[in-house]
Amino acid sequence: MNKQVLIAGGGIGGLATAIAAARSDWDVRLFERAAQFSEVGAGIQLGPNVIRCLQAWGLQRPLQQVIASPTALRACSAVSGQELGRLPLGSEIVHRYGAAYATIHRADLHSLLLAALQQQSQVHLNLQQSVLSYTDQEGVITIRTDAGKLIEGDALIGADGVRSAVRAQMLGDGPPRVTGHLAYRAMVHQAQLPKRLRTGEVTAWLGPQLHAIQYPVRRGELQNLVVIVSGPAPDDLDHWDHSANLPDLLQHLKGVCGYLQDLVQHVPEAGGEWRLWPVADRVPLSSAAQMAQGLVALVGDAAHPMRPYLAQGAGMAIEDAAELQRALSMHDLDVSLRLRRYALNRWQRNARVQERSLRNGRIFHATGPMRWGRDLSLRALGGRIMDVPWLYDGEN
Structure with missing residues (x-):
């Protein structure tokens, strides 16, 4: 009889974990609080390290149908508009790392993972049920859901996001920290933009105390836009996704180049809407015990929420799931040892990505001499600085 894993959360990390567990010959019960599986309209960058995980799960063909394949990663000055x-x-990235660099609509990646899961007979998806708490006793994990149900399993994986209830019980370390950064996000139809504002590349616009990212998704039909600025976050992070005021965003962008201001102002005309996220994170991981204890483990934002300045939040959740698959397949080990092995193999890499994301945020938003030094370095070394071999190769 197969062992049973209980998964809290039906986002990208939860679905990836469910695929991984099913491929390890575990029965899967996944619990999602929403009434239906869905994702908001945002984009995700998938480095070669992430593409390789998805290819290993047999998802290359459905991926090819929905991704965009940007031709370059560019850094530009948000003030002057010049390329740095x-x-x-x-093909250069494929040759170097054995997989492509792709961009994808978050909803497309979510749908792709969900479709793969729905082909697995040993996976049971439970909507409108949140995992509120658990007990870990005598080799059995028992969860309590908000529907009042008690359900037993052999392991529990918390994939329930930055405000994880599973993490709260396992670590008791309080809410995530507010970073003081706000992310304005929009998705637009490229065909409804003037040609000069369309893109087939990933462009990072770097300015003092702000930066913007633009790139294509969904075969290039859509463009994802993100502008991150310094500012106070709403008091209630549980209601983080709300309509943003375009005039407020334009106030932040007073000193930026005409191209970027035009792009931001064209969003409503191109079928988009600015929405606002306060950016939250946690201090980088410092031990394996922060990712697994007993019969409970954490993946993705539940374990290591990070600032989006290395574009690896979803990627690290997928890598977590791939490593969890290897650990759950060690059938000669007790479950707690398998989860411990998973955490030992993941925490240092996740911590490094968290730390690099923090560092990138300081560089992206630099002012004064640090900003001048950043721009000079990019002009001199360009792609050598922007390439991240340890990340794309999958090393710690």
């Missing part, structure tokens, strides 16, 4: 550095992508 460029890293060619496409």
Whole structure:
């Protein structure tokens, strides 16, 4: 009889974990608080390290139908509009790392993972049920849901996001920290933009105390836009996704180049709407015990929420799931030892990505001499700075 894993959370991390567990010959029961599986309209960058995980799960063909394949990663000055550095992508990245660099609509990745799961007979998806708490006793994990149900399993994986209830019980370390950064996000139809505002590249616009990212998704039909600025976050992070005021955003962008201001102002005309996220994170991991204890483990934002300045939040959740698959497949080990092995193999890499994301945030938003030094370095070294071999190769 197969062992049973209980998974809290039906986002990308939860679905990836469910795929991984099913491929390890575990029965899966996944619990999602929403009434239906869905994702908001935002984009995700998938480095070669993440693409390789998805390919290993047999998802290359459905991926190819929905991704965009940007031709380059560019860094530009948000003030002058000048290009500072460029890293060619496409075939060069495939040759170097064995997989592509792709961009994807978050909803498309979510749908792709969900479709793969629905083909697995040993996976049971439970909507409108949140995991509120658990007990870990005598080799059995028992969860209590908000529907009042008690359900037993052999392991519990918390994939329930930055405000994880599973983490709260396991670590008791309080809410995530507010970073003081706000992310304005929009998704637009490229065909409804003037040609000069369309893109087939990933461009990071770097300015003092702000930066913006633009890139294509969904075969290039849509463009994802993100502008991150310094500012106070709403008091209630549980209601983080709400309509943003375009005039407020334009106030933040007073000193930026005409191209970027035009792009931001064209969002409503191109079928988009600015929405606002306060950016939250946690201090980088410092031990394996922060990712697994007993019969409970954490993945993705529940374990290591990070600032979006290395574009690896979803990627690290998928990598977590791939490593969890290897651990759950060690059938000669007790479950607690398998989860411990998973955590030991993941925490240092996740911590490094968290730390690099923090560092990138300081660089992206630099002012004064640090900003001048950043721009000079990018002009001199370009792609050598923008490439991240340890990340894309999958090393710690």
